[in-house]
Amino acid sequence: MAGQVRTMATGGRAAGWKSVYDVLSKDILSLTLAPGELLDEMSLSRRFGFSRSPIREALIRLAGDGLVVTLPNRTTIVTPVDIVQFPKYVDALDIAQRVNTRLAAELRTEADLKAIAEAQVDFVAAIGSGDHLAMSGTNKAFHMAIARAGRNSYMMNFYERLLDEGRRILHLHFDYIERTRDGRLLTDEHEDMIDAIRARDVERADRLAHMHTRQFRDNFLDFLRMNYASSVDLGTPRS
Amino acid sequence: MAGQVRTMATGGRAAGWKSVYDVLSKDILSLTLAPGELLDEMSLSRRFGFSRSPIREALIRLAGDGLVVTLPNRTTIVTPVDIVQFPKYVDALDIAQRVNTRLAAELRTEADLKAIAEAQVDFVAAIGSGDHLAMSGTNKAFHMAIARAGRNSYMMNFYERLLDEGRRILHLHFDYIERTRDGRLLTDEHEDMIDAIRARDVERADRLAHMHTRQFRDNFLDFLRMNYASSVDLGTPRS
DNA sequence: TGTCGATCAATTGTCGACAATAGGTCGACA
DNA sequence: TGTCGACCTATTGTCGACAATTGATCGACA
Incomplete structure (x- = not known):
């Protein structure tokens, strides 16, 4: 990653997972993140400049929305278009x-x-x-x-x-x-x-x-x- | 809490959040946990014998299912029956x-x-x-x-x-x-x-x-x- | 050449600590 | 008596570290 995207979110706490959630949500919906693409926590942590916890929380919320698929001990993937x-x-x-x-x-x-x-x-x-x-x-x-x-x-x-x-x-x-x-x-x-x-x-x-x-x-x-x-x-x- | 419920989950990793999720899900659906009831992480952590991370992950998943409501910096509550x-x-x-x-x-x-x-x-x-x-x-x-x-x-x-x-x-x-x-x-x-x-x-x-x-x-x-x-x-x- | 077991590295799941937040309490003041 | 600000406490959000898991690689053996 050439540079970190440390988004300066407006508002207080929860700025971590929410900014990650918003960006990933947009990228998934626009197919910038392709169906089936891997979303590993380490890469996302480096990309967004947050520790892994808010990354994980964003991914779990995205899974709740059906936009990603998370399985135990597996790298999360963007939900395939079936x-x-x-x-x-x-x-x-x-x-x-x-x-x-x-x-x-x-x-x-x-x-x-x-x-x-x-x-x-x-x-x-x-x-x-x-x-x-x-x-x-x-x-x-x-x-x-x-x-x-x-x-x-x-x-x-x-x-x-x-x-x-x-x-x-x-x-x-x-x-x-x-x-x-x-x-x-x-x-x-x-x-x-x-x-x-x-x-x-x-x-x-x-x-x-x-x-x-x-x-x-x-x-x-x-x-x-x-x-x-x-x-x-x-x-x-x-x- | 009189004693900890440290569930010995079958299967490997993700036994933390999943066992918490399963128990809470059942308690919410059966109204053992009443609509509107507070679910604070510290109490649940002591109750289940896990650190707060798997508790938080279970709560986020339950929120995705509509069974709880989480807001930033607020104690999670059981979704009210409206x-x-x-x-x-x-x-x-x-x-x-x-x-x-x-x-x-x-x-x-x-x-x-x-x-x-x-x-x-x-x-x-x-x-x-x-x-x-x-x-x-x-x-x-x-x-x-x-x-x-x-x-x-x-x-x-x-x-x-x-x-x-x-x-x-x-x-x-x-x-x-x-x-x-x-x-x-x-x-x-x-x-x-x-x-x-x-x-x-x-x-x-x-x-x-x-x-x-x-x-x-x-x-x-x-x-x-x-x-x-x-x-x-x-x-x-x-x- | 194919199979198996051992090893390693990179991830994921959880831990406990630190910082930020929000609500409650208390004292001072009008 | 009501309002305001300061302080305190208990929570929540995030951090970085440790342990567990998984897949890839390598060497030994048939």
């Missing part, structure tokens, strides 16, 4: 997205609408900036604002966890989305959802949420279907 | 129960059915034993066997977290249930669910799951409605 589980992920996201968006259409206040609209403005700005981490972060913030309007913390927490996994999946194929979608990234769908919530149209909100999940799924499947490699003629295999 | 949120909890449990039970009816194998049936046998035995912790534990295990048959780990994890909270709520009113239900505790409903899953009757499984949630809700609301106090005549308030 593509085989993608269909299960999509099914769960669909449920969470539909329930939270329905609840928002049912229970929203004027203040909620304002917050959702502001989150969408931030999202559109992030799209313009080209900053992938900001894009995935403001997308999540938009959906969290909707979930907040739905007023069920259990459903919201479930949704948040799924959205975080979705952020990592998004980062796997941002380049692809930008090339094939003129960088649009589903902004129209967000606007439609806002309209349905404003109109208290629960069924429409549900349908839009469902379509939103399907779009996300189809984007990723298209990405997986893509063949990046140059055409290489290996000849016809002999049987 | 009765105001009970309706939100029931709505979320309803979704999770229905989705997992539907999926089980759709995707179950013969091995799944066997596992579910065995879990129900354990549950019935626990009812007979009168051991509240075993009753709530085997009830959870029954529903987890169903969720396993549904094959969506995201929905299963969500359900598990809700069932754990439900265990604590169950422990709040076990005596009441036993007095008013002849200790039956919904065993017939479990059998009906097994039948629907065996028959791959997805819609019936869904309905039964929904009724199961409603029954749980109604039991608890009846319990809250009960007046335990002896009748005390304070006279008619003067306006």
